[in-house]
Amino acid sequence: MARTLAPAPMGCSNRRVTKDANPARAADGGGEDGRGTPIGRRVVLGMLAGGAAGVAAAPFLQRAYDNTLGAAAQKDPTGLSGLLPAGGGFRYYSVTGSVPHKDERSYRLTVDGLVRHRASYRLADLRALPQTRLVRDVQCVTGWRVPKTPFQGVRLSALLDAAGVRPQAKAVRFTCFDGAYSESLTLEQARRDDVLVALRMQDKPLGHDHGGPVRLYVAPMYFYKSAKWLSKITVTDHVEPGYWEQLGYDVDAWVGRSNGRDDVPTT
Amino acid sequence: MSRPPERATARPRVPRFTRAEHWVHRATATLMAVCVLTAGCLYLPFLAELVGRRALMVTVHEWSGILLPVPLLLGLGSRALRADLTRLNRFGRHDRQWLRAALRRRGGRPAGKFNAGQKLYAAWIAGAVLVMMGTGLLMWFTHLAPLVWRTGATFVHDWLALTVIVVIAGHVWMAYRDPESRRGLRTGSVDAHWARHEHPLWKQEEDPTR
Known part of the structure; x- marks a missing residue:
């Protein structure tokens, strides 16, 4: 094709170039254009x-x-x-494409596994139980921290006691209605006073984006332990690593003492 | 789909980029777009809520990021691309004049095949990609370095990402305003009058097809 064979005459520019460049050298490195300070x-x-x-x-x-x-x-x-980076506040993390919405009618929290009495709680049932309010910092393993965030709900130990944990039980597994997320705690960790089945956050009912209507709240651990959209509590005889833990996160996720981080503890 | 008939027959055109350069640019731009979009899905609340799938987004982001320099490295096999890299690297007196004029928003901006703004952009984005890769690797392979490094890497990665997006937006805006420059990368040749007007100091090579 003719147009690729005919370099256009660009001579009109040469006068300006030769003022400060050596016209003798036109190497393959871009010609006169390719000279000057690097x-x-x-x-x-x-x-x-x-x-x-x-x-x-x-x-x-x-x-x-x-x-x-x-x-x-x-x-x-x-x-x-x-x-902006570190602009403050919570960040939304979900491991699935979309998460169904559950409300007063459709939400159920089941307790099963190594228990004497399986149970299924509606939202109203959970609200009727004694409530505990905790105000602690939230620390995410990716670095963000939200100071002094109130969580309110039922102590997990109360639900476990009501179900009657069998003697061979060692751990508790949590599954979520997003269909993918899971978490685990040892029975000892699960019985701590600062582990809640949370119904309220920042003194408002838990919204969907924050894991509502019900999420786990494990105050002393990195926030990935506080599984959102909690739907099932299963008492087991061993700790099964949760979703992120199968991808390399620590199972015992104490803030400041795990995942190679040294954040200030939240409790 | 056929492109609208080119007016090259009516007006003389000059070769500007080879096929190799075309593909290096296209592959790099695609990888960068994937990087930026997945970053948005990991970082911006409304995108995160829309897309979710965090583990998948992380994997795609990591791999598109680590592959980002590969097209250019492969392209180093092309002599034309190497020559253009030399042109981008070297700044002559006319480039200072161009920058001064651009900063004062005046005319009279002499340029070779690439103007001083394009040269600065190329060098800046190359350096930025390397820094993003370095800090990204520190966050990816967390056992590589002590924790303070990881915190520092996160800080630099976040803020530089914001800057990179602004700068790339500027790059895309410049290209959007100049269809002939885009045609140059797409078809390989540009209108001779455009070349003389925008890049008066650009001297054609003997054999531009290599």
Whole structure:
């Protein structure tokens, strides 16, 4: 094709180039265009140095950010600052494509496994039981932390006592109505005072995005232990690793003492 | 589907990019788009609520990120691409003039095959991708480094991601405003008048088809 064979005469530009470039050399490295200071390489190296410096200075920078813009973001009425890194507040994580909505009518929490009395609770049944309110920090294993968040609900130990745990039981397994998520605790962990079957968060009924109407709340552990959309509690004879735990997370997920992290404990 | 008939027969066209460069750009752009979209699904609440599937999104994000430099590395086999990398790397006096004029929003911006803005973009995004890969690997293989490094890597990865998205949006906006430059990457050739106007110092190579 003719058009690819005919380089257009670009001579009109040569006068300007030859002022500061040596016209004798036209190597294969881009011709006269390819000479001058290697600024490009310096920019790349500068980015690498800046990245390394950023990693090193991050703790300091993060603290400065939290104390200024981060603090302001907590009061941001538009919510736009939530899109900034570490903009504060909760982040929505779901492991499935879509999660069904359950309400007063359709929600059931079953307790089964190594128990004397299997049980099925409706929302109203759970609300009728003695409620416990805890206010602790929430710490996610990915780094975000939400300070002083109230959770309210029924102590898990109360549900276990009501079901009558059999002597050979060692652990409790939790499954969720998203169809995929699961979690486990040892029986000893499950009986702690700060482990709730939560119905309310931030003094409001638990919304769907926060795992409502009912989620697990394990105050002393990273937040992935606090399974959302809780639908079944099964007493078992061994700890079965949960969803993220099969993907490498620690089963005993104490905040500050697991997953290679050293966050301040939440309890 | 056939493209609208090109007016190349009416106006002279000059070769600008080879097939290899076309595919390197297309593959890199696709991987980058996948990276940005999956990042959005992991990070933005409304996308996370819409898409969910967190484990899948993480895997796709990690692999599209780690593959990002591969098209360019393969493309290094092409002499034309290597020559263009040299052009992008080297800044002459006219590039300083271009940058000064651009900063003061004045005309008179002399440019070779690539203008100083394109050169800076190329170098910046190359460096940014390397930093994103490095910090991403620290977050992916958490046992590689002590915890403070991982926290630092997360910090840099988050903020640089935000910057990268803004800069890429600028890159796409520039391309959107200039159909002839897009035609150059798509078909390999550009209108000769456009080339003379936008890249007056660009001198054609002897054999541009290689």
